Amino acid sequence: MNTAAWPYGRGEMAERIRTFDWASTPLGSILSWPQSLKTAVEVMLASGLPAAMQWGPEAILLYNDANAHILGALHPAALGRPVFDALPARRASWEPVLHRVMTGESVVFAEQRLFINEDGVERKIWVDRAASPIRDETGAVVGLWEVFINITAYAERQRKLAEEARRESEERHAFLLRLSDALRVLTEPLAIQANACRMAGEHLGASRCSYGEICGQEVLLRSAWGRDARPAERFALAEFGPALVAEFLAGRVIVVEDSENDPRLGEAARKRLRAAHIAAFVGVALLKEAGGGAVFGAQSAVPRAWTASEVELVRDVAERTLAAVEHARAAAALRESEERFRQFAEASTDVIWIRNAKSLQLEYWSPIFASGFGAKFDRFLAGDHLKGWLEIVIPEDRERVSDAITRVRSGERVSCEYRLKRPCDGELLWMRSTIFPLLDGAGGVQRIGGICHDTTHEKATAERMEVMVAELQHRTRNLMAVVQSIIAQTLAASENLDAFKARIEARLMALSRVQSLLSRSEQEPITIGVLVRLELDALGRNLLLDRVEVSGPEVRIRNSIAQILALALHELATNACKYGALSAHPGRLRITWQVERSRGGSRLLLRWIEERPVCVAVERDRRGFGRELIERALPYSLNAETCYELDEAGLRCTIALPLAGAGPRNEVHEILPARQ
């Protein structure tokens, strides 16, 4: 055995290299080693860091004590052998490196993982590693120099920090998810704020958390959680000094770890924080473009180093809380708006509906729609809604309705009238619909709305009014013609104006009385009894009336014949008063009527009988207007048969009026139950 003294030194590897049988390796006897190899071995053995060499084309492995440690169980067998024989597992990764270095390159690897065997225990270490060429006197690369720096402690600290950061981030996300879940179900802004403060405060382990709103230059705390929490507190932003306010307004999260020693805080702010037992805080303002905004912060009663994750969390909570509050407010506004619309629509007696403009399906209908059409309303909600609706519109009007819908779908506003058969009872109703487009954001027709008014009653009233107005015109003008005629005849028969005045007044009064009966006839039908009594009462001689006997059933007579009949009765009564049974000469007047039925139909038979005990000369007037009315006008206008007999015994006048069925002119009809 060659007992060379070189390499010097007392280390294990120095000893092994000294005593190794190098002659049996490609390196040859240690005594023949070139200086470059010997120098490299010396430097290697002297290095406190793990180092190794691979020498020559065979890459014979040499290493120092520190490296022997890393090689573990492979040591000491690895010494003096070609590297890939000694460490076959390294071939794949190392061969390219070896090649690069042997062609003159230096290679550095950072944070590489190595497994070492230490006292029989496998251990993982982290190393930085550098490989570089070793050249001989001629400059040729003859070996590879490799050194390791064990960075395990550093790498593990870094990994731990990264792990912590990840865990914090995961925790933060888990917390934010819980927060979102908790806030989502709340509808009250105050409840949302209070929950956010409590959850964030508990999660951060803060002394206090608060949420506020920016009103102008002030912050108004709405909600707070924790020690000394005082919601509804108000403070001016300016109290925090210009530096912090600027950061605040720029939307940056403000982090104060120790308020007593933070140069950004002025004495006023410190005083205020001291009073509130705040030594550290994290706060952020979320400003809205429209002005105002929200403020959220976590505070600590003792100085605290806030982690990046905590700072991030404060911003996240602030954003989520503000979003939840705004969502709740918008939802509340929407609910109120919907409620307002609902109340309006439900109070309306008109049907209010909204259809989808494309499908025409009903999206909204006011309750009166359903109640107005009864149980059969469901048919409109099955299948094609418009088709169901059109089916109850009468066929003549369907095209008008569908045409209106088409026009509204193209953006027009349309009003249309149509008739429909109400499904619950088949009644025909007049409807007036105002239909209008409801536009989407882009101006397209998204829905169509309608207000549907039942005009049936209005239509009927208008028709009735039309008839009434025409009837009134007819009656008024006819009346004027009658007045004209009466004046002419009275004038012709009067010897002087005084006589004319007396007669014309009485006749116009009689006309006027029957007019008032006619105007009330809707409520009180005119009967023959009413006409007779009206004329007798008008005589104003009640005392005489014990000489009068009136009897007969109540028989209703039509308006169109009341006038001429009343005029005739007036003339009879006037004459009775002047010359007949009711004059100064005592007599009796019997007016009776009855309904006679014969082959030609029924007729009303009225008898006017005056009995006079004293004979009075037949007067001129009795050949006058009254007699003409009875003998000529009644037969002419009413198709009546009349008889007028005047003699010494008195007057016997009969008027037979054909009852209903004998022609429109003669309509005396409807016998009413007798009134006493």
Add this chain to the structure above:
Amino acid sequence: MKSSPLANKRVLVVEDDYLVAMDIARALERAGAEVIGPAPGIEAALDALERTAPDGAILDINLGGEMAFPVADALMARGVPFIFATGYDAQVIPVRFTHVKRCEKPMASEQICAALFGAGVTPAGDQI
């Protein structure tokens, strides 16, 4: 009498109200016309139209509740000129009679004559 455009013309009066009918009849007679009727209803009017050939007619529209348009149709069919004497507004008159002159009640007798003359009753002489 010679100066009246209605002299010796036969004029049918259809009017349900006796007093008004008499007034019209008297006015026509004063104007020298021969009055046919007066007829109080559609039947009587159509009867009179059958029996005589009037030169003109005055027609009340509402005859005791019945509209006198069948008489108007008969008059038009025979080419007899006529006027409506009525209390109604123009809107109740069917379109086929819109050309017929309308006198609103009450009328002065001169009005009737003028309207009838305007309606086509030829004056019975050269003088107007």
